[in-house]
Amino acid sequence: MKHQQSPQLAVLQGRAMQQGLWGLLRHRIYNLQLLRMDATAALIVSLLLIPQSLAYALLAGLPLQAGLYASILPAIAYAFFGTSGVLAVGPVAITSLLTFSALSPLATPGSDEYVLLAILLALMSGLCLLLMGVLRMGFLTNFLSHPVMSAFVSASAVIILLSQLKGVTGIPVQSGTLPEMLYSLYSGWQQLHLETLLLGLACILFLYWARHYLAGLLQRFGMKPDLATLMGRMAPLLLLVLTTLLVVMTRLDQQGIKIVGALSLGLPTLQWQMITPGVLLSLVPMAVMISLIGFAESVAIARTFAARRRQQVNSNRELLGLGIANLAAGASGSFPVTGGLSRTVVNHDAGSVTPMASLLTGMGMALVLLFFTGWLYYLPQAMLASVILVAVLSLVDWKQPLHLWRYSRGDAWAWLATASGVLLLGIEIGLLLGVLVSLGSWLAKNSKPHVAIVGRVPGTEHYRNVQRYQVELHPSILSLRIDESLMFANAQEVEERVLQEVSQHPEVRHVILMGSGINHIDASGVEVLEQLNQLLKEQGIGLHLSEIKGPVLDRLKLINLPEHLNGQIFLTQHQAMQALTRVDEKA
Amino acid sequence: MKHQQSPQLAVLQGRAMQQGLWGLLRHRIYNLQLLRMDATAALIVSLLLIPQSLAYALLAGLPLQAGLYASILPAIAYAFFGTSGVLAVGPVAITSLLTFSALSPLATPGSDEYVLLAILLALMSGLCLLLMGVLRMGFLTNFLSHPVMSAFVSASAVIILLSQLKGVTGIPVQSGTLPEMLYSLYSGWQQLHLETLLLGLACILFLYWARHYLAGLLQRFGMKPDLATLMGRMAPLLLLVLTTLLVVMTRLDQQGIKIVGALSLGLPTLQWQMITPGVLLSLVPMAVMISLIGFAESVAIARTFAARRRQQVNSNRELLGLGIANLAAGASGSFPVTGGLSRTVVNHDAGSVTPMASLLTGMGMALVLLFFTGWLYYLPQAMLASVILVAVLSLVDWKQPLHLWRYSRGDAWAWLATASGVLLLGIEIGLLLGVLVSLGSWLAKNSKPHVAIVGRVPGTEHYRNVQRYQVELHPSILSLRIDESLMFANAQEVEERVLQEVSQHPEVRHVILMGSGINHIDASGVEVLEQLNQLLKEQGIGLHLSEIKGPVLDRLKLINLPEHLNGQIFLTQHQAMQALTRVDEKA
Incomplete structure (x- = not known):
């Protein structure tokens, strides 16, 4: 809706927004002016995606290049099959955590077996989403009530925060429930690496500052508000450049600061013989859960932006789009993807008009993968961890249960059950517990009629x-x-x-x-x-x-x-x- | 409400009906006229209870005297702690079937171990009911929706019918799911015992005729309609006498007709050492299920009759009453009890006014146990089986699913899921399936708002x-x-x-x-x-x-x-x- 240059363009833009990529090509609505707008958005999203995609691969326990893979084909596939013109599909924090939590009990993170399992998980999620689309089961996500999703996101964010403390402290934090993580943090404190900690803290402070004040600063220097906000969001890319230069110049990697190193492109040798029916079966529940949660998050984002543009989102078509995106993720040797909020916001603010922006983003990331991975060699891992930390910090919402308690005890209990379940018993049990408490409290309300x-x-x-x-x-x-x-x-x-x-x-x-x-x-x-x-x-x-x-x-x-x-x-x-x-x- | 003799008595009767047994004694409302009414009802119910209690013990897989035990202390206990002035508590068909289905996989029906397990089951059901009363969890039975209960009763009745075919044919019908029972009936047909079959058919025809035509016949002979209806309901007792005399006179027992034989009064040697935590744990789900279903049936009956008398039933007090009745059942070496419909109807029609009738019924059954069990020696078991067969035949309601289908598909599915679950997968799974389908269909309805x-x-x-x-x-x-x-x-x-x-x-x-x-x-x-x-x-x-x-x-x-x-x-x-x-x- 922004950057409107002429009435004719505005009309064209309006018509283009209503169309999927196929529609654009069929009706020949698309022109160079629209392309320029979509390309600008795609460029900005791609630049943001470089640090984000690496960070989420790290979170998911995969080799970093898997994050880049997850940003190419899935985004292109979604452009063709999805319904939202603005949704940015790729690796996101919650599905990365779910991937890690599903696979880390089965294989060593980063190993070839682990990569293979991640691919399987992505393929199975894709199939699951397609199946839900065909059977018109999108309504299933309705059972993830607002308190349950809110508590799930908050508690997952806490788990992610703790798991990423390793990257900014050097202390090996065991993955698991909250008490296990806290205990391993406590018992491993001697392995604190001072240089890593200092670099990590500096990154966090910079990102935090940039998130809240950079846009204002740029405006004061005369930048237009929209552009300043967008530039403020690009702080992770700036930090990526700065920290890489810092390491190159001071050779901090020789002080024990971990760097990204050489990304080994291409797929690892896949040992397909390790896929047994038992392994497949054990992945099913997690694939279903990733599908449901990924879809719920994604469709909520798509719906919000569609409403702003006075458009519609078709849940069943969305399932198809996300399903194929996940199949593409699996096919390109990567892990489950879904629509992410922060990148969608950037995509919208940067002026994307049609799904062409998503297609171009995927192509941009392909260029990064082909020509620029060498430049990431000296990127310190602490910087990636700090990107995750600052991103998920905003997901923790501890005021929610108090707010809920005042409004409805039943909903507050559902929140508490989910959050404490996720933190103390594990992600799946927590989610299940929350859904059951939601159902129970609703029926209890129904059973005492006024x-x-x-x-x-x-x-x-x-x-x-x-x-x-x-x-x-x-x-x-x-x-x-x-x-x-x-x-x-x-x-x-x-x-x-x-x-x-x-x-x-x-x-x-x-x-x-x-x-x-x-x-x-x-x-x-x-x-x-x-x-x-x-x-x-x-x-x-x-x-x-x-x-x-x-x-x-x-x-x-x-x-x-x-x-x-x-x-x-x-x-x-x-x-x-x-x-x-x-x-x-x-x- | 019937047999009102004077206005004063009617007033007294009204006040007496509002009181529990304690209230009657405390307020000295009770008098000889009321006692005469309650005693008449108690006499008639006791006479009906003789064949019924023996039959339900047979159905539950217990020695026949356990049926008599289940009719004494539980009825007396309920008189003191229950809230309904008319509910007749004792052995009933559905809880007897549940008892059999819970215990027959664990021990040989009729054995000492089996009796011990039945006692445990009764005690645990009692505790479960008391706990539900204390925690005010009576609302839990609300989750047994009408279609689920209806299907459960119909399907259970079919299972009971098949299991009792043994008694009237001599063919050993294996207990289990519908296909298993049908197969064992088919494969055992050579063991058909002609004399038993003829006697059984005669009993069934007589009971069926009596149920539908006896009352009319008696009226035509000048009996008052109320009394004629009541006498019609006493047909099982008449049949008991007739068939016993028949066996005594023709010595049919020497032709292979099974008779009741000597009832061994007193408890068997209880081998308490066989009660392990494992056994107790395995009984818990069945005890919970018997409690829920028994309570649901019982409270529905109590509520119906209370409404007719413009009285109230307190669900939590009912839980207390039934809980103590089950503890009493366990303590007297018997099996789980609850309020039964047919006996409650007789109790009401026979003019019972207060819980005193229940107390007197229990005492009447004690007299039967002490002085009249010898008279039951020659009673043919086929007669008892036919009592069960005719009683449960009226519970099967196959029109219900059609009726439901026309009104609401979701409810019809809940019915079908429960019925087919009970018949094909087992009682517990069937019930659980039905509850889940009920919940699901309700939520589905809620999720498509108009x-x-x-x-x-x-x-x-x-x-x-x-x-x-x-x-x-x-x-x-x-x-x-x-x-x-x-x-x-x-x-x-x-x-x-x-x-x-x-x-x-x-x-x-x-x-x-x-x-x-x-x-x-x-x-x-x-x-x-x-x-x-x-x-x-x-x-x-x-x-x-x-x-x-x-x-x-x-x-x-x-x-x-x-x-x-x-x-x-x-x-x-x-x-x-x-x-x-x-x-x-x-x-």
Whole structure:
């Protein structure tokens, strides 16, 4: 939406944004001006991707070049098959952590076996995403409730932070649960490497400063705000250059500072014979988890940006795009990828218009891989670790549980269960625990329905809760508003409440259930209605319904409930009261 | 409620019904007239219990006297601690089957080890029920949805039917899944015992005839309808007498007809050393399941009868009552018990007024045990099997899935999953499967929220779905009614729907979400509201809410949502439209 140069371009841009890459090529909408905008965005994203992709490969436990591989074919594949014109697909922090946590128990990180397993994991995630797309199972990610995802991201960020302390301290931090990591940090403190620590701290401080103040500084020097923000985001690239030069000039690598060294391009010798059914099976749950979480994150980002551009995201097409991107990641000897937030923000801010930007980014990274990897030889690993540290620090959100606690205990428990599960029991168990607590707390909420006796607000046709309003009641008519769908978890509760109110009002001759809050009635709910109908009939009491929603009533008619109801169904509560009081007065 | 003799008695009866046994004794309400009524009911129930209790012991795989034990102390204990004045607690078909299915893999039915395990199971069920009562976990049975319970009972009845074919044919039917049972019936057909078959068929025909026609016949002979119905229900006792006499006179037992023989009173030598932690642990899941299902059945019966008497049932007190009844069952060397439907119906029809009837029934069964077991020596086992067969035949309800299918596919799937699970995979797996399908189908329903564009019904203050009614719309205002609570399973769907409608109406400047169907908003729902608020704000569109329910709004205020909403919250949809069209006209 920015950098609009002419009205004609704006219109063209609008049309181009609605199209996928195929559409652009087919409809010949694309022109040089749009290409210039997409190419600029692609250049900036590629430059940002150099340090990021290496850092995420490090986090995933893979040889650094795998990070570059993961940024080429997947981005190109997504350009062709995805639906978002702005989503930047490639290695991201959470899926890298999930990859590490899946594979490190099975093989030594960095080894040829490990690379092979990572490839398998990417391929399986790709298949899993495609399958979800074909079966229209995208809705499954809906079960990752907001508290669960929030807690998962925060707790994962803590795990990542601790794991990357190795890079900026030299202390070998054991991967595992929080207590295990803390213990290994404590017991290995003698291996603290002072030079690494100093370099790491300097990098972190620079990145932190740049993230918060660089853009402001550049603006004060007269740069346009948009450009200044974008330049501020490029700080990791600047740091990459600076630290590489520092190492080259001072030969810090001879002081024990670890450097990237020569990247061995090409795939390692893959020992395909180690792929046994057992290994494949053991990867399935992790592949499913990476697919679900990667997709959930990615589609949320795509949706946010689509809304800003007044566009739509098609979940099932997204599954296809991400699925093929992961197959491409596997095919190019890399690890699972998904859409990343920070790069998407940069892509958007840098003015990308169409998926062409993603295609060009992939091609840019191919150029880096072909011609510039030699330049990375002296890059200190501490710099990469600091990139990860600063990136994930912003993901930790400890205020969330307090915020949730104030709003809803159930959601807060889901957050706590997920976070403590991930930190203390492991990532998978934590996530599962969170989903179960979410489900449980939702059902618990559903199982305690709010049932209010309602009366008429004097002089109006409105009927309100007697406990909140001054209302008129009729002695022989009991009106109960049920603020919940009738379903198995609450049907008996509703029956008990209704019977209780009836037994406390022995003079009642008509019961009206007001259904303005009933969105569904399941078979257990129907059973309870029929039971109530029967029991009240035996006592000579009529059971009436009012304000039942159209779709709910349609369904009740399917089983002829209205016909054997010992009472009537009224469109509104007021009509019910009028009809029944009239009958009552005649009697 | 029946047999009312005088107004004073009716009043006394009403007061007595409201009291537990302790209350009766404390308040000295009880008198001889009430005692006569309770004693009559107790006598009739005891007579019915003789064949029933023996039959259910047979079904549970226990020595027959265990059925008598299960009818004494548990009934007395429930009289003191339960809340229902009419519920008849003792051995019932479903818990007997569950007992058999839990224990038959662990020991030989009828053996001393088996008896010991049954005792343990009863004690553990008792503890489990008490624990559920203390922790107020009675709501757990709500998760056994109506389709699941219905399918479970029907499928269990089929399993029971097949298992009891042994008693009326002599063919040894292997216990297990449906295919296993059918196969063993097929492969064992040479062992068909003709005399047993003839006797069994005669018993079944007699019971079936008595159940449907005896009462009518007695009425035609001048008996009062109530009494005739009651006598009709006593047919099993009559059959017991007739078949015993038949065996005594014709010595059919020498033709290979199996008879009950001598009941060995007293407990077998209990080998307590065989109780290992492993055995205890393996019984836990079954004890939990028996508790849940027994409680669910029992409380449903108690509730139905309480409603007929305009009384209340307290779920947590019921858990206490049934828990102690099961402890009593264990202590008297018997197996798990619960409230049974057929006996409760008889108890009610026979005029029981207070829990005293249950106490007297227990005492009556003690007399039977002490003085009359010798009379049962020649009772043919085929008669007992036929009692079970006819009783459970009425539990099979194959029309239910068709009925459900018409009303709700999700519920029909839950039924089919439970029934086929129980029949093909085993009772526990079937039940678990059913609960999962119930939950899944409910969430699936929740995850596809009904969102309608609403407009004003001309000339009124009513706003209705544009697709169902002729309504007026305003070009710059989009009103969406969301007929679902906002929760994690549908929050993103709602966001997508709202954004989709907005992107299809580019002229819209205000969006009103009408919340008459929103009963809850969980944290994921709040997140989506905030996200929508932000995205619409960026596009210069106001987000307003109308008809938000009191409790929902209270909660939103806790997190100050109304303050940072880019729009207003209106009490009614009409107020919202009036305010916004006014603003719009001014602008």
